[in-house]
Amino acid sequence: xxxxxxxxxxxxxxxxxxxxxxxxxxxxxxxxxxxxxxxxxxxxxxxxxxxxxxxxxxxxxxxxxxxxxxxxxxxxxxxxxxxxxxxxxxxxxxxxxxxxxxxxxxxxxxxxxxxxxxxxxxxxxxxxxxxxxxxxxxxxxxxxxxxxxxxxxxxxxxxxxxxxxxxxxxxxxxxxxxxxxxxxxxxxxxxxxxxxxxxxxxxxxxxxxxxxxxxxxxxxxxxxxxxxxxxxxxxxxxxxxxxxxxxxxxxxxxxxxxxxxxxxxxxxxxxxxxxxxxxxxxxxxxxxxxxxxxxxxxxxxxxxxxx
Numbered sequence: 001x002x003x004x005x006x007x008x009x010x011x012x013x014x015x016x017x018x019x020x021x022x023x024x025x026x027x028x029x030x031x032x033x034x035x036x037x038x039x040x041x042x043x044x045x046x047x048x049x050x051x052x053x054x055x056x057x058x059x060x061x062x063x064x065x066x067x068x069x070x071x072x073x074x075x076x077x078x079x080x081x082x083x084x085x086x087x088x089x090x091x092x093x094x095x096x097x098x099x100x101x102x103x104x105x106x107x108x109x110x111x112x113x114x115x116x117x118x119x120x121x122x123x124x125x126x127x128x129x130x131x132x133x134x135x136x137x138x139x140x141x142x143x144x145x146x147x148x149x150x151x152x153x154x155x156x157x158x159x160x161x162x163x164x165x166x167x168x169x170x171x172x173x174x175x176x177x178x179x180x181x182x183x184x185x186x187x188x189x190x191x192x193x194x195x196x197x198x199x200x201x202x203x204x205x206x207x208x209x210x211x212x213x214x215x216x217x218x219x220x221x222x223x224x225x226x227x228x229x230x231x232x233x234x235x236x237x238x239x240x241x242x243x244x245x246x247x248x249x250x251x252x253x254x255x256x257x258x259x260x261x262x263x264x265x266x267x268x269x270x271x272x273x274x275x276x277x278x279x280x281x282x283x284x285x286x287x288x289x290x291x292x293x294x295x296x297x298x299x300x301x302x303x304x305x306x307x
Contacts (some may be wrong), residue, residue: 007075009107010052011035012042016242029055030292044132056082056103068173070112074156077111079105080169083135098155101126111160114176123149123181142203146181197221215281222274229253234300235282244270246278 009305012025027048029036040047056079066072078099086095105122106113126149131142157178166172192200197217204214219230225242232241232255242253250270270278 003297007073007107008052008056008103009075010048010104027051031055043130045104045129046100046132049104051084051100052095052103053096053100054080058104067170068112069114069176070110072111072172074106074111074114075103077163077293078106078156078159081155081162084166085162093254095155098152098157099159101152102156106156111176114156114160114178116177116179119179126152141257147184150181150183153178168295179226192221216275217275218274222271223251223268225251225253225268232300236283244278245280246275246282 008029008031011028011030012070013028014025027038027042027045028039029038029052038048039052040051066076084098086099089095095185096205105125109118117145123146126144127146129144131144149189157180160172160176160178160205164175201214201217204210204217215232216227219225219233220227232238232250234241235244237243237247237252237256239255241255242251243256244251249270252269253268254265
């Protein structure tokens with residue numbers, strides 16, 4: 001009986017400097033005889049896991065006609081889910097990001113290996129991993145939360161159900177039970193007072209590199225718009241994000257020609273103080289843009305740092 005081929009997996013390879021000394025590891029994707037660098041350092045495991053998910057979705061070929069859980073690798077089921085479902089989903093990037101750690105830890109395991117004990121082991125392994133710090137000044141090492149592990153296991157569950165319910169692959173002979181950490185309770189809301197907003201705006205205006213933060217705070221305070229939506233705002237209609245119609249006094253949170261999602265992004269009338277600020281910002285940026293770029297382009301609202 002021929003030996004079963006090893007699943008696609010991540011492998012940490014030591015990197016050496018010119019003098020022969022070890023200078024840290026680099027994650028590689030191993031697929032049979034092939035070895036592909038993810039260009040992710042040992043500490044940046046999240047980048048390596050995302051690269052593994054993208055590789056599986058693009059190139060790996062899972063077998064067909066197998067429905068016994070003990071004969072189906074988790075890698076194969078996740079690959080089918082990424083290729084057939086996630087590819088056409090609005091949440092494609094999020095699904096691939098969540099699937100990366102699943103592919104890393106469950107690599108080589110079958111659907112028959114999915115049960116309460118292995119799910120708990122996965123959560124324990126995941127919550128012991130450190131999140132890559134964005135700032136080198138940060139002293140405390142943040143660990144992955146059990147809620148992140150819960151989201152990742154939900155993608156595993158969705159992939160298994162997709163395989164089971166799709167007539168081209170399933171149904172499975174038996175459905176594995178996936179145990180997830182309890183869902184966290186709702187966070188308590190807190191609100192900044194006008195005085196607290198003013199303090200933060202004044203602090204942000206002191207340095208040129210943080211002046212855009214002052215603008216972001218003011219837009220959020222006067223419109224209640226989410227930070228992610230504020231960062232994508234432009235002065236003209238754009239498919240990348242919302243836009244501020246200064247002439248009509250309307251804030252469009254949703255990108256042009258975008259589909260409706262669960263997070264509704266309704267239009268909002270600009271507060272009269274925010275409208276005055278927006279007119280000043282647009283006028284200042286048009287002076288900066290004059291003679292440099294086409295003023296008809298959808299320049300970002302936060303792109304020039306003038307508060």
